[in-house]
Amino acid sequence: MIRGWHLAGSILTPQGFVQGRLHFSERIEAIEEAPVKGPYILPGFLDLHVHGGGGREVMEGQEGVEATLRFHLQHGTTGLLATTVTAPLADLERTLKGAQAAMEGPWGKALLGVHLEGPFISPNRLGAQPPFPLPPDREIASHLLSLAPVRVVTLAPELLGALELIRFLAEKGIRVQLGHTGARYEEALSALEAGAVGFTHLYNAMTGLHHRAPGVVGLALERGKWAEIIPDGLHVHPAAIRLALKTIPGLYFVSDAVAAAGMPEGTYPLGAHRMEKRKEGVWLGESLAGSTLTLDQALRNLVAFRVPLEEAAKRLSLYPARYLRLSDRGEIALGKRADLVVLDEALRVLEVYLEGEQLAWEGSTRN
Ligand SMILES: [Zn+2]
The missing domain is CATH 2.30.40.10 (Urease, subunit C, domain 1)
Structure with missing residues (x-):
């Protein structure tokens, strides 16, 4: 040292x-x-939604997690949540065990834990998630939690049993986020009342704002305290980012980076899917399949979107630290x-x- x-x-x-x-x-x-x-x-960036980077992804297990950490460290991300995709249970187990092992590995200091994106998400709102959603199930959740330090769970609140699962997770101090969801406003509100606090890639893969049906986006803008958003310029229009900044006090930025981040055009894995990187993004058919963003690029984008540098930097470090209740980092x-x-x-x-x-x-x- x-x-x-x-x-x-x-x-x-x-x-x-x-x-x-x-x-x-x-x-x-x-x-x-x-x-x-x-x-x-600046304080090192903290990224609470990362699937991979540099050609590797966390679904590969320990080596994939370590390669992902190493890739994003080079872009200034000094802490991240290894984020799963919806997958058969055996694949999730391998990923979680790999993340647990990587906590002890060479880049373990930069691993904040795991974000489970699914498997308890809506089969109708998969986006680029592989087709292995499960109905909310406390036993499966408990089993997954026993394998690695899970800090965030993304789920769809309209599914039968979701509210009970939200209460169970929230009591354990896990941050529950609404995402990949077709919930109506009222259903999403019940989820907040049950202890959910966040919104996953705000605007994407959730019900949009209509004045007679405000949806999950309407709820987030009305009373969300925290939400993650992808500032790559493809997932969300800059004006929609500026709007969310006005109404959601704890808004923070994530990459949602996949294996294709930092790589040339070509075909890359996303769990069970193969997706294509073309110069405008990463695609599964016509659906955006995660991003190729790194948080240094996010910072440059945000400044270009007219977010002041100080605010952009804090929402890439201090805010995610506070969200995860990490009091030892996130600021200088x-x-x-x-x-x-x-x-x-x-x-x-x-x-x-x-x-x-x-x-x-x-x-x-x-x-
Ligand atoms: Zn997603």
Whole structure:
């Protein structure tokens, strides 16, 4: 472990950007204001919805999880939730066991746990999810929870037994999100009352807002406290992102990245599906199949969408940390983990630090 590092530049602190020097070991030790010039120093990004990247995906098991962590670390993501797709139980078991093993592996410090996207989702709202949805089932859920630290579950609240499952998961401190759902407004409201708190890739794979049928989107905009959204410019129009920012206090950004992220055009796995990366996105037939986004690109997109840099950065770090109740990271403040991303003027990643240790990779400044 390298100790006693310092970086100089424009540091994002809880009070806003400060010019100065940042001193840290595994933790942030001091922020010293000084008239120095230098790159942006931001808290590392936290991505609560990631299926894969760099040609690999978490559904492969431990190696896929580790390759995904490594790929996204290079883009400044210092914490992520390995996110499953709907799959036969044996495949989910392999993924969860792989994630548990990866917690102890070389990139385990960047693994926040698991996001189960399904299998308790609507068969009518699969989007690009493989066709293995299950009705809500507490025993299956308990079994899956026993295999790895599950932090987030995405489910469809209109399914029979969903409300009971929401109560069960919420009592365990798991964040339950509505997604891949055809629920009416009233059904989704019952889910919030039962303890669900979030919305998965807001606007996508859920009932839209109509003034006589406000749907899941209407509920999220009316009284959602938290929601994730994909700022790749394909899944959601920038204006719809700005609208959600006005009404949902805890809105945070996710990549929903799949194996094709960071790869040339071609065919890649998404669980049981094969999907196609063409230059405008990743497709399963006519359906968007996750994204090729990384959170450094998300930051650049958000600034282009007229979201202020400070706000965009906080919604990529502090907000997801708060959502998962992680009080030791997500901001650059005394005593917090030194998970840092250093970016140039064009917001390109220069350096990444994970618990104070600078990461090296081919083409990075430190090799
Ligand atoms: Zn999805």
